[in-house]
Amino acid sequence: MNADAGFVQIKDLAAHDGRDVSIHGWLFGKRSGGGVAFLQIRDGSGICQCVVESSAEDAFKKASELPHESSLIVRGIVRKDERAIGGYEIAVSSVEIIHIAAEYPITRKAHGIDFLxxxxxxxxxxxxxxxxxxxxxxxxxxxxxxxxxxxxxxxxxxxxxxxxxxxxxxxxxxxxxxxxxxxxxxxxxxxxxxxxxxxxxxxxxxxxxxxxxxxxxxxxxxxxxxxxxxxxxxxxxxxxxxxxxxxxxxxxxxxxxxxxxxxxxxxxxxxxxxxxxIRMTYGEVAENLRSAKTKDWLEKEMMRDKEKLQALIDELGRLEKQVDAVKKTAQKDKIQIQIHELKENIEDLEADLHNRPAHIASAQAFEFGGDLGGSDETIISKQFDxxxxxxxxxxxxxxxxxxxxxxxxxxxxxxxxxxxxxxxxxxxxxxxxxxxxxxxxxxxxxxxxxxxxxxxxxxxxxxxxxxxxxxxxxxxxxxxxxxxxxxxxxxxxxxxxxxxxx
RNA sequence: UCCGGCGUAGCUCAAUGGUAGAGCGCUUGGCUGUUAACCAGGAUGUUACAGGUUCGAGCCCUGUCGCCGGAGCCA
Missing domain, CATH: 3.30.930.10 (Bira Bifunctional Protein; Domain 2)
Known part of the structure; x- marks a missing residue:
């Protein structure tokens, strides 16, 4: 991995258009066909698509066999191509495997927070x-x-x-x-x-x-x-x-x-x-929290959020119907992940709305002397941009x-x-x-x-x-x-x- | 410390108290421009743990553990 091998960082690829370069990194994603393999390689500076054609026999064989997150060096010509994310890709002439990764537990699909x-x-x-x-x-x-x-x-x-x-x-x-x-x-x-x-x-x-x-x-x-x-x-x-x-x-x-x-x-x-x-004194904040105006504002906000919740629930129903209709698994995945995220958002919002009346009540009952609670802070900081x-x-x-x-x-x-x-x-x-x-x-x-x-x-x-x-x-x-x-x-x-x- | 929720395949989740399943991932084969590819096949389980109720428990009950969310406290 010496300097004259022409190593470049992925973020700088555009500046090397047309040149023979090497990059080193990890296999982030892969799609391979009978005669062509697309490797997405990440090096910490960015992600780059590398195209390996079957004519480059050795490189193609290695590329086809590599599992996710394996480390490797690829060499090839940088070229502009609109089909590549980032606008540039590497036409690979050789692949050097540094390490073949074991089965990688993190996929590009949905994961729970505990697992992550x-x-x-x-x-x-x-x-x-x-x-x-x-x-x-x-x-x-x-x-x-x-x-x-x-x-x-x-x-x-x-x-x-x-x-x-x-x-x-x-x-x-x-x-x-x-x-x-x-x-x-x-x-x-x-x-x-x-x-x-x-x-x-x-x-x-x-x-x-x-x-x-x-x-x-x-x-x-x-x-x-x-x-x-x-x-x-x-x-x-x-x-x-x-x-x-x-x-x-x-x-x-x-x-x-x-x-x-x-x-x-x-x-x-x-x-x-x-x-x-914005600058307010504690006294002004206390007054703000207790005011009828803030109560009104909070109640209206709660109504808006309830409408938002309903909209999310409707969206969820729509997606759940859609997921049955879609045949392609990639699209299905995408929708299922959207559903997953939507469900999380709905749960969050429901929990939030559930707590809201108590927050409003505690703001209204705010007494001089106490520190601002988490919910009081939230109320103030939501009122300004x-x-x-x-x-x-x-x-x-x-x-x-x-x-x-x-x-x-x-x-x-x-x-x-x-x-x-x-x-x-x-x-x-x-x-x-x-x-x-x-x-x-x-x-x-x-x-x-x-x-x-x-x-x-x-x-x-x-x-x-x-x-x-x-x-x-x-x-x-x-x-x-x-x-x-x-x-x-x-x-x-x-x-x-x-x-x-x- | 208190209140609430969850724990099923590697992952995300299904399953009236009655044969434990799907998708992804993995794997085998096919495909020369894929965009979280596609098509066809395959393997994968101590249902968190320990008791209990029942003819029968993933599901009901008790306890334990783990995680998540919130309260108090704080940046």
């Missing part, structure tokens, strides 16, 4: 995961470029920590020689001290939460990018988050039209993500380090960013309490022992300044940007409450 998750190491090779992982790469790079270009310094924070970040109940304990330690939930406390050294800092790494939650928004191990800025107040933190999200969405749109389209993402909805985002900043939550609902509001001591200077289209919280941040005495009081309020946080309190003893930052959950942001139903598809090997394999 148990075969995640293989599922990664499919088109949907690769599309998502490419977007993940861009999102992470865009976040890092954004901070790097603004004079931030990357500061790596520890993953093994002695004490709780926020709530000890949700920490994973680990043995640390003869002591107990925990896996970090956030790098924030460390970043706060680092920002007094470097001014503007950020960290990017995995975080761990032992929350016993099994929902489409939760992982036990997820990645977070967290900036922290000295001399910043809440408005600065909000502006920073707004600019970052706009930049990230812009970068993904610029590079991944094809991937987003493959995922079925409504790209127009993403294009609307431009400054300024741009992300929504919610600020100034009640202090009892939020962490000890958030700065107390000057105007209203019941509130803290924090913000959550809710992604639109019902996706909900992707960012949580705040201005931090820089006053030592207030901070200690707040810790005691939360039942924490200030002595455990001596080093952290030192940040307030030696040149304390206003500062603040936020954390962006990479997987939640990706779920929204890719338009997915569940966070588990946005990370290569998801860790959820019920799964740690593979």
């Amino acid at each position: 998750m148990s075969h995640r190491h293989l599922w990664l090779r499919s088109r949907r995961p690769t599309a998502i992982l490419r977007i993940r790469h861009t999102l992470i790079k865009a976040c890092r470029d954004f901070f790097d270009n603004r004079g931030f310094t990357l500061v790596d924070t520890p993953i093994l920590v002695a004490g709780a970040g926020e709530d000890a109940q949700t920490l994973f304990p680990v043995e640390y020689f003869d002591r107990k330690a925990f896996l970090a939930q956030t790098g924030q406390l460390y970043l706060e001290s680092a920002c007094l050294a470097l001014g503007k800092v950020y960290c990017f790494g995995p975080t761990f939460r032992a929350e016993k939650s099994k929902t489409r928004r939760h992982l036990t191990e997820f990645w977070m990018i967290e900036p922290e800025v000295a001399f910043a107040e809440l408005d600065d933190v909000i502006a920073l988050a707004e600019d970052m999200v706009c930049y990230v969405v812009e970068q993904v749109l610029a590079r991944h039209q094809d991937d987003l389209t493959f995922l079925g993402r409504d790209i127009e909805a993403l294009r609307k993500v431009k400054k300024p985002f 741009k992300p929504v900043f919610v600020t100034d939550y009640p202090r009892e609902a939020k962490a000890f380090y958030m700065k107390e509001s000057v105007q209203d001591k019941r509130l803290v200077r924090n913000m959550d960013l809710l992604a639109p289209e019902g996706y909900g919280e992707i960012i949580g941040g705040s201005q931090r309490e820089e006053n030592l005495d207030v901070l200690v009081t707040r810790m005691k309020e939360k039942g924490l022992n200030p002595e455990d946080y001596d080093w952290y309190l030192d940040v307030r003893k030696y040149g304390s300044v206003p500062h603040g930052g936020f954390g962006l959950g990479i997987e939640r942001a990706l779920t929204w940007i890719c338009g997915l139903k569940h966070v588990r598809e946005t990370i290569p090997f998801p860790r959820t409450m019920g799964r740690i394999y593979p």
